[in-house]
Amino acid sequence: MGLTGLFLxxxxxxxxxxxxxxxxxxxxxxxxxxxxxxxxxxxxxIAEVGLFAGLILHIVDGLLLxxxxxxxxxxxxxxxxxxxxxxxxxRSMGILGTLILFFLIVHxxxxxxxxxxxQISTGEELNLFQLMQEDFSNVWMVLFYVAAxxxxxxxxxxxxxxxxxxxxxxxxxxxxxxxxxxxxxxxxVPLVFALMPISFYFGWVK
Amino acid sequence: xxxNLKVWRQKNAKAQGKLVDYTIDNINADMSFLEMxxxxxxNLTRKGEDPIAFDHDCREGICGMCSMYISGRAHGPxxxxxxxxxxxxxxxxxxxxxVEPFRxxxxxxxxxxxxxxxxxxxxIAKGGFVSVNTGQAQDANNLPVDxxxxxxAMDAAACIGCGACVAxxxxxxxxxxxxxKISQLALLPQGGPERNNRAINMVNQMDEEGFGNCTNIxxxxxxxxxxxxxxxxxxxxxxxxxxxxxNE
Numbered sequence: 001m002g003l004t005g006l007f008l009x010x011x012x013x014x015x016x017x018x019x020x021x022x023x024x025x026x027x028x029x030x031x032x033x034x035x036x037x038x039x040x041x042x043x044x045x046i047a048e049v050g051l052f053a054g055l056i057l058h059i060v061d062g063l064l065l066x067x068x069x070x071x072x073x074x075x076x077x078x079x080x081x082x083x084x085x086x087x088x089x090x091r092s093m094g095i096l097g098t099l100i101l102f103f104l105i106v107h108x109x110x111x112x113x114x115x116x117x118x119q120i121s122t123g124e125e126l127n128l129f130q131l132m133q134e135d136f137s138n139v140w141m142v143l144f145y146v147a148a149x150x151x152x153x154x155x156x157x158x159x160x161x162x163x164x165x166x167x168x169x170x171x172x173x174x175x176x177x178x179x180x181x182x183x184x185x186x187x188x189v190p191l192v193f194a195l196m197p198i199s200f201y202f203g204w205v206k
Numbered sequence: 207x208x209x210n211l212k213v214w215r216q217k218n219a220k221a222q223g224k225l226v227d228y229t230i231d232n233i234n235a236d237m238s239f240l241e242m243x244x245x246x247x248x249n250l251t252r253k254g255e256d257p258i259a260f261d262h263d264c265r266e267g268i269c270g271m272c273s274m275y276i277s278g279r280a281h282g283p284x285x286x287x288x289x290x291x292x293x294x295x296x297x298x299x300x301x302x303x304x305v306e307p308f309r310x311x312x313x314x315x316x317x318x319x320x321x322x323x324x325x326x327x328x329x330i331a332k333g334g335f336v337s338v339n340t341g342q343a344q345d346a347n348n349l350p351v352d353x354x355x356x357x358x359a360m361d362a363a364a365c366i367g368c369g370a371c372v373a374x375x376x377x378x379x380x381x382x383x384x385x386x387k388i389s390q391l392a393l394l395p396q397g398g399p400e401r402n403n404r405a406i407n408m409v410n411q412m413d414e415e416g417f418g419n420c421t422n423i424x425x426x427x428x429x430x431x432x433x434x435x436x437x438x439x440x441x442x443x444x445x446x447x448x449x450x451x452x453n454e
Binding site for chain 1 (some may be wrong): 212214225275277278279283304306309310311314374376377378379416417418419420421422423424425428429436437439440441442443444445447
């Protein structure tokens, strides 16, 4: 869980950096330059397979954990005051992950899917910048993306530092640093992602 | 003080249990929670009813026998305290208090609030020990121990094996318990010879007993009466990882 999680966290950094190029506000020129590289480079295609494998492993691992952990307590407590000893998002990683997966399906259908299909059928890439402009003119789509970023925020808020703990990387010397880095990451990355549809909707990016 | 209690009653391991309502009056605020149950049991016995079965022994917070999930928390609402160290003044007059056994598949209910926690004993038997030379005890200074390590080992050794970590964990994981036992020995030179086998065998036994998996929620640390730290779990993960790599 931790290893695949850190791998997916690394992907988020790449994804956020490239998509952040929309804020050069050059009509998507810089963004499309990198999108073209990511869409056509042979090595990136191989990495893409790895990414899907990592994602599937993360999901399968999560489902196994969920099942084993559920079975470990056949009879539930009649009354439990779990908020007194732990954070709700730490206990809800499965639900938050499912919400992110649901978002991911819509998200892949919006951009990645049509682009790849077009590449296969015509050999041409779609103008992803234009596609974003179109999709994010719809207020519901923007709200959906922003809501998904909240799921990601809570998922990362627990997941980032949890990954280090699971891998045994815990030491009083750098625990504080991991905690701060994890919280900062959980805030910054979803915020950057959420600002993308918002920027398009309000016409900050043209 | 007066209280409304909802207590889990279950005849035996196989019977279907249920919460039963009791009202108790004239409770002294300075009574411990266990003493309150003693009074309730006295009342029940006088009425010819079956008293509530519950685990207890030293009643001074060091034996780990008392359990009980009180008002939705292991050992009740206090931090770093066992049920015997919980006093009725911690509640408000007229409060409704839920009393349930520690729940986990690996802790089957024997009767009412009594659970069978011998899964912990079987985990200990798999590696919670050290080999020592027979003959005269050697001079203590022959084995230098770093002060910081000694402190950490002592902190881990404070675990009384009550099972509050398992009870509080949404996953019913026993990682805090097992990691404390592994840590207290892994940190000291005496634990060296069995170090790798200990990590593998105790973790395997833990899984075999049907405890859940740790997802770093942290409820165990918050509810532990002896304040065992989550860092022990990270240490155990490290020990297990290294042992898996080097063990043949």
